[in-house]
Amino acid sequence: MDGETCKCSQRFADVDDLGPLQEILERYRGEKGALIPLLQDAQEAYGYLDEKIMRALAKGAGYQLSQLYGVATFYTQFRLQPIGEHLIRVCHGTACHVAGAELISEEIYNILGIRDGETTPDRKFTVETVMCVGACSLSPIMIVDEDTHGKLKPANVRKVLKRYMGESEEREE
Amino acid sequence: MSGNGRTKLVLGYGTCGIAAGAAAVKEALEREVSAGGYDLELDIAGCMGFCFREPIVEVFYPDGRSVVYGDLTPKKVPQLLQAAAAGEVLEEWVVRRSDDPTAGEGDFLANQHRIVLRNCGRLNPESIDEYIARGGYEAARKALTTMTPEEIIDEVSKSGLRGRGGAGFPTGTKWGFARRAKGDQKYLVCNADEGDPGAFMDRSVLEGDPHAVIEGMIIAGYAIGATQGYIYCRAEYPLALKRLDIAIAACRERGFLGEGIFGTDWNFDIKIKKGAGAFVCGEETALIASIEGKRGMPRPRPPFPANEGLWGKPTNINNVETLAAVPWIIAHGGEKYAELGTEKSKGTKVFCLAGKVRRSGLAEVPMGYTLRQVIFDVGGGVREGKEFKAVQLGGPSGGCLPASLLDTPVDYEAITATGAIMGSGGMIVADSSTCMVDLARYFLSFTQAESCGKCVPCRLGTKRMLEILTRICEGEGEPEDLERLEVLAADIKAASLCALGGTAPNPVLTTLKYFRNEYEDHIFHHKCTAGVCPALITVKINRDLCTGCGACAKICPVEAITGEKKEPHSIDPDTCIRCKLCLSRCPEEAIYAE
Numbered sequence: 001m002d003g004e005t006c007k008c009s010q011r012f013a014d015v016d017d018l019g020p021l022q023e024i025l026e027r028y029r030g031e032k033g034a035l036i037p038l039l040q041d042a043q044e045a046y047g048y049l050d051e052k053i054m055r056a057l058a059k060g061a062g063y064q065l066s067q068l069y070g071v072a073t074f075y076t077q078f079r080l081q082p083i084g085e086h087l088i089r090v091c092h093g094t095a096c097h098v099a100g101a102e103l104i105s106e107e108i109y110n111i112l113g114i115r116d117g118e119t120t121p122d123r124k125f126t127v128e129t130v131m132c133v134g135a136c137s138l139s140p141i142m143i144v145d146e147d148t149h150g151k152l153k154p155a156n157v158r159k160v161l162k163r164y165m166g167e168s169e170e171r172e173e
Numbered sequence: 174m175s176g177n178g179r180t181k182l183v184l185g186y187g188t189c190g191i192a193a194g195a196a197a198v199k200e201a202l203e204r205e206v207s208a209g210g211y212d213l214e215l216d217i218a219g220c221m222g223f224c225f226r227e228p229i230v231e232v233f234y235p236d237g238r239s240v241v242y243g244d245l246t247p248k249k250v251p252q253l254l255q256a257a258a259a260g261e262v263l264e265e266w267v268v269r270r271s272d273d274p275t276a277g278e279g280d281f282l283a284n285q286h287r288i289v290l291r292n293c294g295r296l297n298p299e300s301i302d303e304y305i306a307r308g309g310y311e312a313a314r315k316a317l318t319t320m321t322p323e324e325i326i327d328e329v330s331k332s333g334l335r336g337r338g339g340a341g342f343p344t345g346t347k348w349g350f351a352r353r354a355k356g357d358q359k360y361l362v363c364n365a366d367e368g369d370p371g372a373f374m375d376r377s378v379l380e381g382d383p384h385a386v387i388e389g390m391i392i393a394g395y396a397i398g399a400t401q402g403y404i405y406c407r408a409e410y411p412l413a414l415k416r417l418d419i420a421i422a423a424c425r426e427r428g429f430l431g432e433g434i435f436g437t438d439w440n441f442d443i444k445i446k447k448g449a450g451a452f453v454c455g456e457e458t459a460l461i462a463s464i465e466g467k468r469g470m471p472r473p474r475p476p477f478p479a480n481e482g483l484w485g486k487p488t489n490i491n492n493v494e495t496l497a498a499v500p501w502i503i504a505h506g507g508e509k510y511a512e513l514g515t516e517k518s519k520g521t522k523v524f525c526l527a528g529k530v531r532r533s534g535l536a537e538v539p540m541g542y543t544l545r546q547v548i549f550d551v552g553g554g555v556r557e558g559k560e561f562k563a564v565q566l567g568g569p570s571g572g573c574l575p576a577s578l579l580d581t582p583v584d585y586e587a588i589t590a591t592g593a594i595m596g597s598g599g600m601i602v603a604d605s606s607t608c609m610v611d612l613a614r615y616f617l618s619f620t621q622a623e624s625c626g627k628c629v630p631c632r633l634g635t636k637r638m639l640e641i642l643t644r645i646c647e648g649e650g651e652p653e654d655l656e657r658l659e660v661l662a663a664d665i666k667a668a669s670l671c672a673l674g675g676t677a678p679n680p681v682l683t684t685l686k687y688f689r690n691e692y693e694d695h696i697f698h699h700k701c702t703a704g705v706c707p708a709l710i711t712v713k714i715n716r717d718l719c720t721g722c723g724a725c726a727k728i729c730p731v732e733a734i735t736g737e738k739k740e741p742h743s744i745d746p747d748t749c750i751r752c753k754l755c756l757s758r759c760p761e762e763a764i765y766a767e
Binding site for chain 2 (some may be wrong): 032033034035036037039040062064070074075076077078092093094095097098099106107110114130131132133134135136137138139141148149152153154155
């Protein structure tokens with residue numbers, strides 16, 4: 001990781017650097033019921049909720065660690081593990097399901113060699129199943145990072161993913 | 174929209190438009206307008222509802238005519254600009270013409286009656302001035318400066334408006350409870366946690382007309398006596414959240430939110446709370462727990478939120494669509510709204526058409542329209558000449574209705590009588606390629622995963638139902654399974670704590686009722702007639718159609734397909750895992766499942 005080629009190290013703060021967390025704590029100081037926004041902002045800053053971050057957050061905001069853990073594991077948005085450079089979210093809403101979302105997921109699993117919720121060993125991709133993202137008229141869809149790809153067919157999944165593979169390969173050269 | 178003598182181009186810029194490529198079209202429009210030196214105005218709007226033709230642009234000519242074009246790409250932009258500048262119409266791209274409602278897909282809109290969607294796609298949602306120019310905030314001003322809270326509640330009661338989140342509770346009555354509740358502080362919450370898969374009307378309203386919701390909240394807050402409002406919105410809707418932020422900031426600047434609004438001594442402000450991904454938070458007591466920063470689990474009622482809600486204070490919770498209808502009702506009068514609809518279901522309802530329907534998108538129709546009118550007259554029927562099989566209403570809490578019930582009117586009581594529910598308004602159309610057992614299993618896997626785990630009937634009951642459905646889909650179903658499902662369903666419905674569990678069996682019960690033969694096919698004949706369930710199908714190649722291009726063999730993950738180049742290929746059924754990837758790859762459509 002010494003070449004700083006990994007995008008995630010630029011995108012997210014290091015979990016040993018509690019500076020960003022202090023700012024987040026200040027943002028919500030004194031606000032009632034701010035636990036969820038605290039966790040959301042911490043995850044946005046660090047990419048995931050590391051145990052170190054959770055402990056510091058509990059201490060700084062005056063919560064029990066168990067309270068934080070309870071909330072963080074209840075909501076699907078929160079992750080306790082780091083994700084890959086690119087996050088692939090495959091929509092499995094009803095419209096996507098009847099349009100064959102299962103096949104889209106299968107093809108992604110085939111190409112990347114990982115299953116739902118997993119990250120590739122090279123930490124390039126994490127794939128997740130998500131419930132409806134509300135773009136049903138373009139079903140089946142997947143979202144890679146911030147880009148939505150609609151009206152997918154299993155056969156063109158590889159083409160879409162290649163864009164993201166190529167991108168990181170180029171940078172490493 | 175065009176009053177200054179210039180032709181204006183408005184790009185649909187909601188999530189669905191952007192997903193379809195509107196961002197690239199926007200760049201091309203901006204680039205080409207300045208490069209070509211065109212005297213054309215550019216603007217954006219939310220979703221107009223023509224999701225099936227996104228990205229779309231509407232051209233407004235100075236003479237008042239307008240033309241909607243669809244399926245745009247950056248490549249088409251130069252031709253579009255030339256035509257717009259010359260005042261010409263590109264007939265072959267037309268989706269809708271204001272001067273010829275029969276052109277293109279004009280009947281999609283002509284068959285609708287838009288109240289909630291009155292501004293969606295008609296204005297720039299990031300501009301408060303455009304909202305005001307269309308009469309925005311006049312209803313709130315009228316309510317706060319000329320009406321008492323009781324008069325407002327009366328007007329809403331007269332309109333017959335019922336909660337559009339799904340339960341259909343009369344809104345005026347609900348406001349009355351909160352108004353009469355005793356408390357030093359009251360809260361108003363807008364439920365924008367649109368979690369039903371297949372429903373996107375709330376997202377479309379928030380993205381396309383956020384001010385309508387805020388104006389509805391200002392009126393509701395004043396009516397019930399709440400000075401603080403919350404919008405609880407899904408984190409999965411980043412564009413809606415962004416536009417709400419912009420809209421709220423603009424309102425504070427104009428004095429529509431904050432202290433002494435509209436020159437009265439009334440204070441009202443709104444905070445946005447971002448959901449964190451839990452379907453159960455659409456249930457009002459779970460939503461309240463979530464705003465308070467807890468795990469979003471429902472609690473028994475009473476006490477109802479109207480008496481003990483957020484932070485233990487009287488709280489009124491309304492859905493996005495309900496609140497967006499309120500300004501129209503105050504502006505035009507409750508009686509005018511009640512002229513539309515049936516005896517007990519008044520006004521209009523927005524539906525999200527999706528699935529195998531030809532025109533997927535937003536359909537707002539008067540209550541009382543039949544399902545057939547919505548799906549066929551507005552939605553254009555089923556895609557690609559396939560046959561209509563079922564419509565799924567109300568998401569995971571709803572049900573699947575067959576063709577024989579297509580003449581059921583859209584009305585809370587009439588739909589409930591079928592075993593489905595009106596729900597939030599998702600309408601997923603299924604054709605002969607949809608397996609109803611698989612669809613029921615899909616919904617159960619959703620509710621099972623989303624069950625918060627607090628009460629046993631829901632936590633374990635849905636798990637048991639899912640296990641049974643899964644084994645039926647895998648060809649391991651037992652003859653007694655249908656009865657087991659029915660018994661479990663009855664228990665779960667009767668004993669669950671909240672509506673998530675209470676309605677979870679509906680997709681199973683309705684498919685058992687209307688499509689029992691498909692369950693029997695799976696269990697007794699080991700057949701999935703729709704060709705969906707992997708364990709019950711065989712994937713085959715039609716040797717007459719196969720050209721031997723080898724595309725299928727290349728995509729097959731288990732190398733089950735073999736054949737000489739340019740000779741018909743074949744699939745080894747023992748190696749085939751029936752993933753059906755080859756089906757989508759075949760250019761000749763020679764591969765089929767049966």
